[in-house]
Amino acid sequence: MGYSYRDAGVDIQAGNEVVERIKPAVARTLRPEVLGGLGGFGGLFKLDLAKYPNPVLVSGTDGVGTKLRLAFQMNKHDSIGQDAVAMCVNDILVQGAEPLYFLDYLAVGKVEPKRLAEVIGGIAGGCEMAGCALIGGETAEMPGFYAEDEYDIAGFSVGVVNEDKLIDGSKIQAGDTLIGLPSSGLHSNGYSLARKIFESYSLDEEFPELGESLGEALLRPTRIYVKSILLLLSDAEILGMAHITGGGLTDNVPRILPAGLGIRINTSAWKRPPIFSLLQRLGDVAWSEMYRTFNMGIGYVLIVRSEAEGLVRQKLDELGEKSFVIGSVVTGEGVAYEDGNTGIRSWE
Incomplete structure (x- = not known):
């Protein structure tokens, strides 16, 4: 008898089992605009033109990066999918877009139905948090390319905003206020450095x-800010927003500023999660490198007029969101960090 596809390492039946396992989780993410069900060649979504008469589609794509290595080491796969969703939907939210749907791509060495159902369950959970539908995806079994117990995950999200509500940062002026929302930890950035620093420590070690x-x-999933921010946008004018990912506050906030403007950040305005101080201490990492690599406890930034700060923070509090006034927009490009103990240090 000749070889079969299964002999080559690809188990179609196991892939079908994954689809059956994930159907309940996927069903919980569906929105009224979704047409058809899981399993088609393409996901169908009918845009509500009554709600969005002048639609601008906003899309974002990302993966999880080397944080995946921790999921493998801990054999914990039920939250990593949330990271993949968060990295996409938080990005498109920055421009005021409501995430509509998400598609994932999973590449695996061997299809293990239970493990993959956990991963995709995490994706579906992230979609529920973001209010977007999981309308499709792809699982590619690639024996010989990935180890049997490894996988990679990526995805993309599409959102929509009416053109007149698009947030592009063009109205930002010197004197405007930066409001920061806390992160849950490292989110999904800086893990190559973090893993280097902690390589001689056990993940079970208690500090x-x-x-x-x-x-x-280290494995705590990335926060998803979508629902709170969309509700806030209906009540307050937000001039600009930034999702704090790779590059930290140093690189991400300036991306939304008009030419000739910079920011001054008061690093004593919020309490950093202890994982960042531990990283800095054990790795002897320069603070400039820390702020460029990690979010340092601030996962999302809003820029508002200084006179609107009180109203915006009150609304955030009503939505259950903690917030901090972390700095201001200033004339001149670059980022200056101010700390009560060290004074102002410009790292740009």
Whole structure:
């Protein structure tokens, strides 16, 4: 008897089992605009033109990066999918867009239905948090390319905003206020450096300042800010927003500023999660490198007129969101960091 596809390492039946396992989780993400069900060649979504008469589609794509290595080491796969969703939907939210739907791509060495159902369950959970539908995806079994117990995950989201509500930062002026929303930890950036620093430590190790194991602190999923921010946008004028990913506050906030403007950040305005101080101490990392690599406890930034700060923070509080006034827009390009103990240091 000749070879079969299964002999080559690809199990079609196992792939079909994954689809059956994930159907309930996917069903929980569906919106009224979704047409058809899971399993078609393409996902169908009928845009509501009554709600969006002048639509601008906004799309974003991303992966999880080397944070995946921690999921493999801990054999914990139920939250990593949220990271993939968060990295996409938080990005398109910056321009005022409501995420409509998400598609994922999973490449695996071997289809293990239970493990993949956990991963996709995390994706579906992230979509529920963002209010977007999981309308499709692809699982590619690639024996010999990935190890049997490894996988990679990526995805993309499409959102929509009416053209007159598009947020592009063009109205930002010197004197405007920066409001920061807290992160849950590292989110999904800086893990190559973090893993380098912690390579000689066990993920089960307990550090007193963390109050949990190192692995738990590092694997905590990225926060999704969508629902709170969309509700805020209906009540307050937001001039610009930034999702704090790779590049940290140093690189991400200036991306939305008009030419000739910079920011001054007061690093004592919020309390950093202890994982960042631990990273800095054990790795002897320069603070400039820390702020360029990690979010340092601020996952999302809003820019508003200074006189609107009180109203915006009140609305955020009503929505259950903590917030901090973390700085201001200034004349001149670059980023200056101010700390009560060290004074102002410009790292740009």
